[in-house]
Amino acid sequence: MKYVFQFGIVWDHLPQLLEGAWLTIRLSLGAFALGFVIAMLLAFLRTAGPRPLRAAIAAYVEFIRNTPFLVQLFIIYFSLPAIGIRFEAITAALLGMSLNFSGYATEIVRSGIEAVPRSQIEAGYSLGFTRLQIFRHIIVFPALRTVYPALASQFVLLMLGSSIVAAISAEELTAITNTLQSTTFRAFEFYFVATGLYLLMAVGARLLLHAIYWAVFERARPVERGWSR
Amino acid sequence: MSRDFEWPEFLFLLGALRWTVVLSLIAFVGGGIGGLVLAIARTSSHAILRWLAATYIGVMQGTPVLMQLFLAYYGLAVLTGIRIDPWPAVTLAFTMYAAAFLGEIWRGAIQAIPRQQWEAAAAIPLAPTAQLRHVILPQAFRIAIPPTVGFLVQLIKGTSIASIIGFVELTRAGQLIVNVTFQPMVVYPLVAVLYFALCWPISLVALRLERRIDAALGIKQHS
Amino acid sequence: MPLLALSSIHKRYGSNLVLDDVSLDVETGEVVAVIGRSGSGKTTLLRCINGLETIDQGSIAFDGKPLPPGGSELRELRRHIGIVFQSLNLFPHHSVERNITLGPTITNKLPLAEARKIALDVLREVDLEDKLHAYPSQLSGGQQQRVAIARALAMRPRLMLFDEITSALDPELVGEVVKVLERLATSGMTMVLVTHEMGFARRTADTLVFMHQGRIWEKGPPRELFAAPKTPELESFIRAVLDPND
Numbered sequence: 001m002k003y004v005f006q007f008g009i010v011w012d013h014l015p016q017l018l019e020g021a022w023l024t025i026r027l028s029l030g031a032f033a034l035g036f037v038i039a040m041l042l043a044f045l046r047t048a049g050p051r052p053l054r055a056a057i058a059a060y061v062e063f064i065r066n067t068p069f070l071v072q073l074f075i076i077y078f079s080l081p082a083i084g085i086r087f088e089a090i091t092a093a094l095l096g097m098s099l100n101f102s103g104y105a106t107e108i109v110r111s112g113i114e115a116v117p118r119s120q121i122e123a124g125y126s127l128g129f130t131r132l133q134i135f136r137h138i139i140v141f142p143a144l145r146t147v148y149p150a151l152a153s154q155f156v157l158l159m160l161g162s163s164i165v166a167a168i169s170a171e172e173l174t175a176i177t178n179t180l181q182s183t184t185f186r187a188f189e190f191y192f193v194a195t196g197l198y199l200l201m202a203v204g205a206r207l208l209l210h211a212i213y214w215a216v217f218e219r220a221r222p223v224e225r226g227w228s229r
Numbered sequence: 230m231s232r233d234f235e236w237p238e239f240l241f242l243l244g245a246l247r248w249t250v251v252l253s254l255i256a257f258v259g260g261g262i263g264g265l266v267l268a269i270a271r272t273s274s275h276a277i278l279r280w281l282a283a284t285y286i287g288v289m290q291g292t293p294v295l296m297q298l299f300l301a302y303y304g305l306a307v308l309t310g311i312r313i314d315p316w317p318a319v320t321l322a323f324t325m326y327a328a329a330f331l332g333e334i335w336r337g338a339i340q341a342i343p344r345q346q347w348e349a350a351a352a353i354p355l356a357p358t359a360q361l362r363h364v365i366l367p368q369a370f371r372i373a374i375p376p377t378v379g380f381l382v383q384l385i386k387g388t389s390i391a392s393i394i395g396f397v398e399l400t401r402a403g404q405l406i407v408n409v410t411f412q413p414m415v416v417y418p419l420v421a422v423l424y425f426a427l428c429w430p431i432s433l434v435a436l437r438l439e440r441r442i443d444a445a446l447g448i449k450q451h452s
Numbered sequence: 453m454p455l456l457a458l459s460s461i462h463k464r465y466g467s468n469l470v471l472d473d474v475s476l477d478v479e480t481g482e483v484v485a486v487i488g489r490s491g492s493g494k495t496t497l498l499r500c501i502n503g504l505e506t507i508d509q510g511s512i513a514f515d516g517k518p519l520p521p522g523g524s525e526l527r528e529l530r531r532h533i534g535i536v537f538q539s540l541n542l543f544p545h546h547s548v549e550r551n552i553t554l555g556p557t558i559t560n561k562l563p564l565a566e567a568r569k570i571a572l573d574v575l576r577e578v579d580l581e582d583k584l585h586a587y588p589s590q591l592s593g594g595q596q597q598r599v600a601i602a603r604a605l606a607m608r609p610r611l612m613l614f615d616e617i618t619s620a621l622d623p624e625l626v627g628e629v630v631k632v633l634e635r636l637a638t639s640g641m642t643m644v645l646v647t648h649e650m651g652f653a654r655r656t657a658d659t660l661v662f663m664h665q666g667r668i669w670e671k672g673p674p675r676e677l678f679a680a681p682k683t684p685e686l687e688s689f690i691r692a693v694l695d696p697n698d
Binding site: 065079162164192 | 288407
């Protein structure tokens with residue numbers, strides 16, 4: 001092989017790569033927060049709202065889940081300006097990631113809501129709770145506990161999927177890597193290291209999410225009906 | 230000089246949609262074979278096989294597809310010194326990606342089979358290959374169909390990334406048309422609709438299959 | 453020479469001594485019923501006999517030959533030892549006939565026609581010849597267990613192992629399975645059963661083995677042990693089993 005590896009060049013540019021990684025993390029966290037709030041709202045309305053609203057939310061979810069994230073980004077960043085709505089690259093990226101995440105998260109949260117045993121909800125009604133109170137005190141915590149693994153996986157997917165926003169020039173890790181490799185001609189080394197950074201972030205995120213689960217949810221395990229040896 | 234978006238432009242999109250489908254199918258089939266090998270390795274009794282398969286899957290699932298694509302396209306080109314055609318690079322990247330995800334799905338399906346089935350098969354006795362072939366895989370196959378069909382949708386959407394390295398599938402075709410017609414308000418939503426028309430029916434099939442499997446399993450548990 | 457000879461078996465799970473110096477000989481044609489509380493090690497002991505569990509110390513000999521650790525030799529031995537589990541024996545995606553003919557055709561390499569004849573014969577022995585083409589999901593629990601017995605018999609084993617095969621059944625289905633067990637015992641099959649069916653143990657077993665905390669606590673003819681248990685553990689076990697509300 002004629003190629004001579006020069007990872008040293010990558011090392012020289014590490015601060016820029018880390019800068020990009022940091023934006024990746026911030027975008028992911030921001031999109032998760034925003035997308036999660038939207039998802040909670042939509043999931044609640046999907047189960048307890050008026051019928052036309054439920055249908056609209058279902059349509060929204062199906063649209064998000066059956067079209068590519070890249071195309072959704074293009075619509076936000078390139079199509080909307082034609083009717084006067086203009087976003088900066090980073091804002092468009094954040095918005096796109098949030099909406100995309102909310103499409104999946106809504107379904108996940110909804111399945112968690114539906115997994116709460118009917119008897120618990122009926123107990124709430126007999127205590128005189130309103131629907132919102134039942135949601136808040138009886139449904140939310142167990143539902144989130146049930147779907148936590150799915151949401152955690154979705155977060156990692158979100159973070160890895162953020163690489164696509166490089167296509168609209170948001171300066172996260174992938175975009176920075178692209179720029180650097182094209183100016184230094186060290187494509188393999190840069191992509192290799194950037195991939196390694198993503199892997200680190202993904203593994204780190206999973207460990208952190210595991211720890212959060214233990215801290216928050218483990219004690220509230222549902223009472224099981226009996227344990228055969 | 231810009232053109233209007235009319236029939237020829239729409240047909241160009243449809244033509245590119247063809248490549249989206251072709252690429253997805255190649256990756257799906259190739260990934261299917263790879264995934265089967267991975268799933269068997271992942272559930273084998275040899276620790277080395279398990280570890281190798283788990284590491285491969287872990288890396289492929291822990292890194293962005295776009296990066297995998299860049300490595301296959303730009304990375305390999307730089308390493309070997311020859312210009313790699315988009316088709317082999319794209320096919321390689323998506324096949325490897327699909328293999329990892331399908332491997333995980335099928336591993337889950339294999340592990341969903343109760344331990345007792347393995348033991349009953351081994352106690353008859355049946356050799357390990359016979360256990361897989363006659364007892365485990367047929368059952369795992371049934372369980373795995375809905376998520377496998379669901380993954381096909383993921384794969385189709387994923388091929389849109391190939392546009393970033395210039396491979397002309399549906400999304401890239403959309404970009405090219407926008408460059409000429411200056412009508413992103415028409416083209417990109419239309420591209421989205423085309424993807425939707427392709428993916429949504431498949432998603433519905435996956436959903437129907439999942440409900441049927443759940444019902445079948447429910448019946449069995451009652452006897 | 454006993455058909456099955458277990459000598460000084462020790463087995464640990466982590467720091468837990470699951471089997472503690474267990475020795476047992478089973479003669480050809482003998483019916484051994486193993487009883488005890490959950491956690492006494494009885495199921496583990498049974499599973500060691502055909503190699504589903506490994507032992508840390510001691511020896512297991514079948515027909516004078518030591519139990520192979522694995523691979524094709526263990527497979528060869530398993531042709532002569534049949535086992536029926538508490539549940540999930542049958543392969544749900546195969547018909548009853550196919551469930552039974554898998555072993556004879558694939559392992560014993562018999563032609564399919566002959567295997568089918570064997571299937572019909574063994575199903576007759578368990579009173580289910582009309583279910584030849586049924587699928588497991590169409591059978592009741594008792595019928596499934598009987599088919600599982602038939603499937604094991606199709607390999608013409610010299611020893612049959614049963615791991616609490618009636619424990620998961622609805623009470624009214626237990627009788628039909630116990631009837632098959634008794635018929636099998638009368639025909640001279642060597643059987644080792646982990647069981648809660650005290651009636652069967654008393655009537656049909658030649659030897660009763662009571663296990664407690666990983667050891668064989670008492671062993672002997674069932675009538676004797678039931679009438680006069682030597683240890684308080686067996687006594688309280690018998691009382692608990694005969695009247696659970698004690």
